[in-house]
Amino acid sequence: xxxxxxxxxxxxxxxxxxxxxxxxxxxxxxxxxxxxxxxxxxxxxxxxxxxxxxxxxxxxxxxxxxxxxxxxxxxxxxxxxxxxxxxxxxxxxxxxxxxxxxxxxxxxxxxxxxxxxxxxxxx
Amino acid sequence: xxxxxxxxxxxxxxxxxxxxxxxxxxxxxxxxxxxxxxxxxxxxxxxxxxxxxxxxxxxxxxxxxxxxxxxxxxxxxxxxxxxxxxxxxxxxxxxxxxxxxxxxxxxxxxxxxxxxxxxxxxxxxxxxxxxxxxxxxxxxxxxxxxxxxxxxxxxxxxxxxxxxxxxxxxxxxxxxxxxxxxxxxxxxxxxxxxxxxxxxxxxxxxxxxxxxxxxxxxxxxxxxxxxxxxxxxxxxxxxxxxxxxxxxxxxxxxxxxxxxxxxxxxxxxxxxxxxxxxxxxxxxxxxxxxxxxxxxxxxxxxxxxxxxxxxxxxxxxxxxxxxxxxxxxxxxxxxxxxxxxxxxxxxxxxxxxxxxxxxxxxxxxxxxxxxxxxxxxxxxxxxxxxxxxxxxxxxxxxxxxxxxxxxxxxxxxxxxxxxxxxxxxxxxxxxxxxxxxxxxxxxxxxxxxxxxxxxxxxxxxxxxxxxxxxxxxxxxxxxxxxxxxxxxxxxxxxxxxxxxxxxxxxxxxxxxxxxxxxxxxxxxxxxxxxxxxxxxxxxxxxxxxxxxxxxxxxxxxxxxxxxxxxxxxxxxxxxxxxxxxxxxxxxxxxxxxxxxxxxxxxxxxxxxxxxxxxxxxxxxxxxxxxxxxxxxxxxxxxxxxxxxxxxxxxxxxxxxxxxxxxxxxxxxx
Numbered sequence: 001x002x003x004x005x006x007x008x009x010x011x012x013x014x015x016x017x018x019x020x021x022x023x024x025x026x027x028x029x030x031x032x033x034x035x036x037x038x039x040x041x042x043x044x045x046x047x048x049x050x051x052x053x054x055x056x057x058x059x060x061x062x063x064x065x066x067x068x069x070x071x072x073x074x075x076x077x078x079x080x081x082x083x084x085x086x087x088x089x090x091x092x093x094x095x096x097x098x099x100x101x102x103x104x105x106x107x108x109x110x111x112x113x114x115x116x117x118x119x120x121x122x123x
Numbered sequence: 124x125x126x127x128x129x130x131x132x133x134x135x136x137x138x139x140x141x142x143x144x145x146x147x148x149x150x151x152x153x154x155x156x157x158x159x160x161x162x163x164x165x166x167x168x169x170x171x172x173x174x175x176x177x178x179x180x181x182x183x184x185x186x187x188x189x190x191x192x193x194x195x196x197x198x199x200x201x202x203x204x205x206x207x208x209x210x211x212x213x214x215x216x217x218x219x220x221x222x223x224x225x226x227x228x229x230x231x232x233x234x235x236x237x238x239x240x241x242x243x244x245x246x247x248x249x250x251x252x253x254x255x256x257x258x259x260x261x262x263x264x265x266x267x268x269x270x271x272x273x274x275x276x277x278x279x280x281x282x283x284x285x286x287x288x289x290x291x292x293x294x295x296x297x298x299x300x301x302x303x304x305x306x307x308x309x310x311x312x313x314x315x316x317x318x319x320x321x322x323x324x325x326x327x328x329x330x331x332x333x334x335x336x337x338x339x340x341x342x343x344x345x346x347x348x349x350x351x352x353x354x355x356x357x358x359x360x361x362x363x364x365x366x367x368x369x370x371x372x373x374x375x376x377x378x379x380x381x382x383x384x385x386x387x388x389x390x391x392x393x394x395x396x397x398x399x400x401x402x403x404x405x406x407x408x409x410x411x412x413x414x415x416x417x418x419x420x421x422x423x424x425x426x427x428x429x430x431x432x433x434x435x436x437x438x439x440x441x442x443x444x445x446x447x448x449x450x451x452x453x454x455x456x457x458x459x460x461x462x463x464x465x466x467x468x469x470x471x472x473x474x475x476x477x478x479x480x481x482x483x484x485x486x487x488x489x490x491x492x493x494x495x496x497x498x499x500x501x502x503x504x505x506x507x508x509x510x511x512x513x514x515x516x517x518x519x520x521x522x523x524x525x526x527x528x529x530x531x532x533x534x535x536x537x538x539x540x541x542x543x544x545x546x547x548x549x550x551x552x553x554x555x556x557x558x559x560x561x562x563x564x565x566x567x568x569x570x571x572x573x574x575x576x577x578x579x580x581x582x583x584x585x586x587x588x589x590x591x592x593x594x595x596x597x598x599x600x601x602x603x604x605x606x607x608x609x610x611x612x613x614x615x616x617x618x619x620x621x622x623x624x625x626x627x628x629x630x631x632x633x634x635x636x637x638x639x640x641x642x643x644x645x646x647x648x649x650x651x652x653x654x655x656x657x658x659x660x661x662x663x664x665x666x667x668x669x670x671x672x673x674x675x676x677x678x679x680x681x682x683x684x685x686x687x688x689x690x691x692x693x694x695x696x697x698x699x700x701x702x703x704x705x706x707x708x709x710x711x712x713x714x715x716x717x718x719x720x721x722x723x724x725x726x727x728x729x730x731x732x733x734x735x736x737x738x739x740x741x742x743x744x745x746x747x748x749x750x751x752x753x754x755x756x757x758x759x760x761x762x763x764x765x766x767x768x769x770x771x772x773x774x775x776x777x778x779x780x781x782x783x784x785x786x787x788x789x790x791x792x
Binding site: 002003005006009010013016017018019020021046049050053054057060061064067070071072073074075 | 124126127130131134138141156157159160163164166167170171174242320322323324327388389390391532533541542543545546588591592595614
């Protein structure tokens, strides 16, 4: 009886491991970044991922600077200087993202959200 | 079920080797089916190790003495719960547990990342598989939990009585979740080095996993201290024992890592440092496992005779050579992306904090291996005791507490001196006030004064941060409760970290008070006689004996008075366990405790005599319960920090939009 159980386990495990070779190929496990569907090459995907991470870091930095200023940890001069520097860096990163996106004609998931905010602010 | 368990281990080993090979082959050749197959393999390994563990548990609970492991670690008188926990009581079972926990972690990593970071994850998986292979190899070929005896004994050796305690039941499990958990951030680091994807992805994953492992390692250390306090009967909770140090060293290194990783996340700096640090942290985790499992603590000679010791040493050497080799290979790709904005910044404070934590870890490492090295080189074991460890680590700890207070007051990137002084004011006043009050109360110990002053300073800082942050939000129109809740929920890492710091403060207060101000007395009492100890009086009412299936117990009945008023009874015991065998303790001390927030009255029956007299040892440990309370606060803070964030808020979208839109204060490039 135990031999049968061992055999069943072994076969089940072997089938499970071999399954990907027999299932219909889907998306190839594409390294689709969280934010983009890009038909261009892998290099652009990696570049966009890197830029997106940089963007997140810079946004987080700007939030920290705003919050620290409100908490009184930064002088006004330091606040303006730091915020300007990080906004400039962020603007540069966004420009690069836009260039790549325009070349491939793709959208980010928060693209629609940002369009909605833009239209709201124009009202 | 024994055969099923045994075969499952061998299958797990074979499949782990396949996972290692297939994941690398798949990512190198872009044949993603191999990567998916490897991922399925990792999940299968987890299932197989679960089967093996269930098989062993079945044997333990049903007392199958035909298995050597069951015979060595259980007995017919052992309660069911301890038959369960004897899974990790011995060498083979604890290594099986290591494998099982690692397989769980690997499975979670696979399931969380099935469609993400396809260039990075196969290398992460291969690293996890490589570590798994080593440990599964040990239980397959060297120290099998399913090894059979040539005969079936009628009775097992049983579980050491001092391990039959609730804290010891869960302490190894929490420690292992911590130790093993450090494999995951290490795997992400190695994945980044092997793949060349040295951006932010690996550090984001690593930070979360490192924090999780760090939390469990810390809780495991505190549970072990609590067990030692309750069971070992010497009145303390930490003795700088090699087994304690084995877990403390990786905890110190991991603490440094979870701080310095924030700098890389925020500024893209310290990339080389963080990579080296995670390798070091993992090395210390494996080293800790090595010194507790290899027998090298008891003697270099027992290490050399053990099967497991040389294997571990070889594995450690391989990890260090391979990891640092890859690190040097990629070192030019680990350049910082940004600059330091100011020496007076939180980044600088974090770097200083890192150096101190690593200094402490190195000091503990040196003290731990010195006896081993001295025996290996000279034949004489030179012991290194608490005086060395305390002399080195107490000053480091005091500076770290001070930094815990300074760090939050400084901004990231840049702090102005004027603002710093303004923010320092109330916490500093609280620290000074604390010193004045304690001096007025007669405290003279300088170390304790400094420790309490710094703790008050940190407390002032943390409370100031919460109050200021809440007030900032209230200015936006929120009521106090909403403002407070949103302050924490939208800044979980920052404010969760502050709660963790408060937990550390409570622990430091408890350690300081109970170390510096402990009072002790020992007396031999005849029936009716009393001993006094700082406001308490203990009257000895005589000895009593009772017997259970497992033991013969002698109890000293004492009536307790405080300030002349009777407040209760207290009854320390001495137990002799009935069954013969290789039990290390045959006279176990059961401590009697009276615990309040103020202090513990800790009473031990040292010995008893034929004339009915008893030697009683009593201690007052001030504020020792603040240590355990601090552990709970630390855990709560860690949970807050690790709590997953919800969807991106509109606030963040507005921040993005502000940056996107042409801002008149920003000159466009």
